[in-house]
Amino acid sequence: MIRLSGVGKTYDDGTVAVQGLDLEVGQGELVCFVGPSGCGKSTTLKMINRLIEPTTGTIEIDGRDVTGQDPVELRRGIGYVIQQVGLFPHQKIVTNVMTVPLLYGESKATARRRALELMDLVGLEPATYADRYPHQLSGGQRQRVGVARALAANPPVLLMDEPFGAVDPVVRVRLQDEFLRLQRELGKTVVLVTHDIDEAVRMGDRVAVFATGGRLAQYGTPAEVLGRPADDFVADFVGSTRGLRRLSVTRIDRAHLEPVDGVTTGALGAVIDVDSSLEEALAVLLRDDRGVIGVQDGPQVVGVLTPDGIHRALRASLADAESA
Numbered sequence: 644m645i646r647l648s649g650v651g652k653t654y655d656d657g658t659v660a661v662q663g664l665d666l667e668v669g670q671g672e673l674v675c676f677v678g679p680s681g682c683g684k685s686t687t688l689k690m691i692n693r694l695i696e697p698t699t700g701t702i703e704i705d706g707r708d709v710t711g712q713d714p715v716e717l718r719r720g721i722g723y724v725i726q727q728v729g730l731f732p733h734q735k736i737v738t739n740v741m742t743v744p745l746l747y748g749e750s751k752a753t754a755r756r757r758a759l760e761l762m763d764l765v766g767l768e769p770a771t772y773a774d775r776y777p778h779q780l781s782g783g784q785r786q787r788v789g790v791a792r793a794l795a796a797n798p799p800v801l802l803m804d805e806p807f808g809a810v811d812p813v814v815r816v817r818l819q820d821e822f823l824r825l826q827r828e829l830g831k832t833v834v835l836v837t838h839d840i841d842e843a844v845r846m847g848d849r850v851a852v853f854a855t856g857g858r859l860a861q862y863g864t865p866a867e868v869l870g871r872p873a874d875d876f877v878a879d880f881v882g883s884t885r886g887l888r889r890l891s892v893t894r895i896d897r898a899h900l901e902p903v904d905g906v907t908t909g910a911l912g913a914v915i916d917v918d919s920s921l922e923e924a925l926a927v928l929l930r931d932d933r934g935v936i937g938v939q940d941g942p943q944v945v946g947v948l949t950p951d952g953i954h955r956a957l958r959a960s961l962a963d964a965e966s967a
C-alpha cells in the first residue's frame with residue numbers, strides 16, 4: 644500500500660507544486676491522478692519513486708518510509724512508464740526489455756526468456772517483433788514495449804505518467820483495454836497520471852482529482868466523482884457531458900432488460916455478458932443492425948437490452964447519483 648501524509652513540494656524557485664497531500668493507494672488498486680496541466684500530478688508521482696524529494700510530509704510503501712530507502716533498491720520494486728518511452732534506438736526490442744533484469748544481475752538467458760514472455764504478455768508477438776528496432780514499431784507498439792520493460796523486474800508497484808498520451812484516440816482505447824486486462828491478471832498496485840478524465844474514469848478503481856497547487860479536490864470511485872462532484876472545480880473539470888461518461892462506469896442492470904421469450908433466437912444477434920458496462924453494451928448495439936442484444940449470465944441468456952433499456956438504465960443511474 645502507498646500512503647502519502649501531508650506531502651508537499653515547493654520547488655527552488657518558490658513554485659508550490661503540491662501541498663498538504665494525504666492519499667492512500669491500496670494493494671492491487673489502480674488509482675488515476677487526473678487534473679489540468681500544472682497541478683502537481685507528475686511531481687507527486689515522481690516523489691513516490693524519489694525522482695523528486697518532497698519538502699514536507701512522508702511517503703510510505705507497505706509501511707516503510709521511502710526516504711529511508713536506497714533509491715536504486717526502492718526503484719527496483721517500482722516500475723515506471725512514461726509517455727516518451729525512452730527506448731534505446733540502436734538496440735533490438737528484446738534487448739530493450741532485457742535491460743532491467745540484466746541490470747539486476749540476471750543471466751542473459753533468463754533475462755531473454757523473461758523478455759520474450761513479457762512481449763507476449765503485452766501483445767507483441769515475439770517472433771515478429773523481438774529483433775526489430777524501436778523505429779520499426781508504431782507508437783502504440785513502442786508504448787507496449789515501455790510497459791513490458793517496466794514489468795521486467797516484476798515490481799509490485801507501477802507508476803505510469805501519461806502512458807497512452809502519445810498515440811491516437813483509437814489506439815489509446817485499445818491500449819487502455821489491454822492494460823486493464825493485464826492488470827486483472829497481474830494485480831499490481833498502479834498509479835496512473837492522466838489529464839484525460841475519460842481515461843481516468845475508464846481505468847481507475849479510484850480517481851484523485853487534483854486542482855492547481857497540488858490540492859486534492861476529490862478522491863473517490865469513478866461513479867462518485869461523476870455522480871457527486873465535491874465542488875465546482877470538480878464539476879467543471881468533469882464537464883457537462885458527465886451523463887454520457889457514466890455509460891462507462893454503469894453496469895447493465897437486470898431491471899432494465901426485456902424478457903428474452905418474445906425474441907426469437909435468430910433475432911438475437913450479439914450477446915454480451917451481464918457484467919458489462921452500458922458503454923460496452925451500446926458499442927455492441929451500434930455494431931449490430933438488429934437494435935437488440937442478448938445479455939447472458941454464464942451460459943444462460945437472462946434478457947435482452949434495447950436502446951430504450953440503455954436510456955432507462957442511464958437515467959436511473961444519474962438519478963441515483965444525484966440523490967445519494
Ligand SMILES: Nc1ncnc2c1ncn2[C@@H]1O[C@H](COP(=O)(O)OP(=O)(O)OP(=O)(O)O)[C@@H](O)[C@H]1O
Binds near residue numbers: 654660679684685686
Ligand atoms: N523543476 C521545477 N522547477 C520549478 N517548478 C517546477 C518544476 N517542475 C515542475 N514545476 C512546476 O510545478 C507545477 C506542477 O508541475 P507538474 O509537472 O507536477 O504538473 P502536472 O499536473 O503533472 O502537469 P502536466 O499535466 O502538464 O504534466 C507546475 O506549475 C510546474 O510548472
